Amino acid sequence: MILAVTMNPSVDISYPVGRFKVDDVNRVETVRKTAGGKGLNVARVISQMEEDVLTTGVLGGTIGDYIIQQLNNSNIPNDFLKIEKESRNCIAILHEGMQTEILESGPTLSREEGTAFLEKFESMLNDVSLVTISGSLPKGLPANFYHHMLIISNKKGIPVIVDSSGESLKQVLLQGGGKPFAIKPNTAELSQLLGIEVGEGIIDLKQTLSQEIFHGIEWIIVSMGGDGAFVRHGEDYYRVTIPKIIVVNPVGSGDATVAGLAVALNRNQRVETVLKTAMTTGMLNTMEAETGSINMTKFNQYLDFVKVEKID
Structure with a gap:
């Protein structure tokens, strides 16, 4: 079973508008609300791939209750640490081929809650x-x-996929106890x-991923959006590369993408299948209106296009 961790879940609200007007009224006819946060999106796609998944993290308040209700309605097993503070909303405004995000910071956790x-x-x-930690x-x-969390997992011999950035990612890569x-x-x-x-050139990326900070990481998937990905697996x-698609x-x-990667790795699939699966699930998500779906x-049709x- 895959455990998908979301430490700062949210209700993701999507507002599609034809043209976003600043300092004016923007009316929205179709609103989508999804139990979100990156790890919950991961869990949802894993579930759709019919792989066993359990999602966890920290939730609180009426927003937290809504998230659990949505997960239960989707038959996604969940087991969160409950707190009294309110969880957060995250808003995405989709306009003119662009995406403007308004992200609440969420609750402040105490040391005891951590x-x-x-x-x-x-x-x-x-x-x-x-x-997966997202x-x-x-x-x-x-x-x-x-x-x-990585140290705890490594002691039990459980592989971890980390999809984070900034200082939290740096701490994962720089501190001892395993990668x-x-x-x-x-x-x-x-x-x-x-x-x-x-840079996004092959030479630049090879030099970047050969740096000492990345030693000991089995898989590094450098996402390049519509241009696919550059990957280091071992040495x-x-x-x-992926085909051009209509982005919804x-x-x-x-x-x-993380969900597809996790499922393929959990099934011990060969390298090419792992990479094609991860790229395919990422593509398929962009083709759907619902977030993390x-x-x-x-799947098989687009898998063949990847x-x-x-690279030598």
């Missing part, structure tokens, strides 16, 4: 074969909180992490 979650997390790993940390938790099994940064996140401008490098809603596509009837090239 400790309680780590204890809960450790107790949940007995029946888990892989962990998104930002709530306020109040230290930047090395994901690193503590994550996989990470999925984009070039902007790599630039922020390393303090240099990371090998791959360029993955890009929100959650990176999470769907794929149409599995299209090309994986090994």
Whole structure:
């Protein structure tokens, strides 16, 4: 079973508008509300792929209750640490081919609540074969909180996929106790992490991913949006390209990629299948209006369109 962690869940609200008017009224006819946060998007896609998944994190208030209700309605098993503080809303305004986001920061957790979650997390790993950790940390938790979760998982021999950025990702990569099994940064996140401008050329990316900070990570998937991905697996490098598609809603596509990656790794599939699966689920998400959702009837068709090239 895959355990999908979302430490700062939200209700994701999508507002599609024809033209976004600043300092004026914008009326929206169709509103979509989804139990969200990156890890919940991951869990939803894993469930749609018919893989066993359990989602966890920290929830509170009426928003937290709504999230649990939505997960239960979707038959997604969940077991959250409950707090009294209110969870958050995150708004995406889709306009003129662009996406403008308004993200609430969410509740501030106490040290005791952080400790309680780590204890809960450790107790949940007995029946888990892989962990995904996605998104930002709530306020109040230290930047090395994901690193503590990684150490707990590594001691039990459970591989971890980390999809985060900034200081929380840096702490995961720099502190001792083992590395994550996989990470999925984009070039902007790599630039922020390393303090240099990371280009999208093959030579630049090979040099970047060969740096010591990335040693010990089995899979590094560098997301390049519509251009696919650049991948380091062990000592090998791959360029993955995807076809042009009609984008309906890009929100959650990176999470769907993580879901496909997690499922393929959990099934011990070969390298090419792992990469094609991850890219396909990411693509399928962009073709759906609902965040963190794929149409599995299209999976095999689009899987064949993904090309994986090994780079010398």
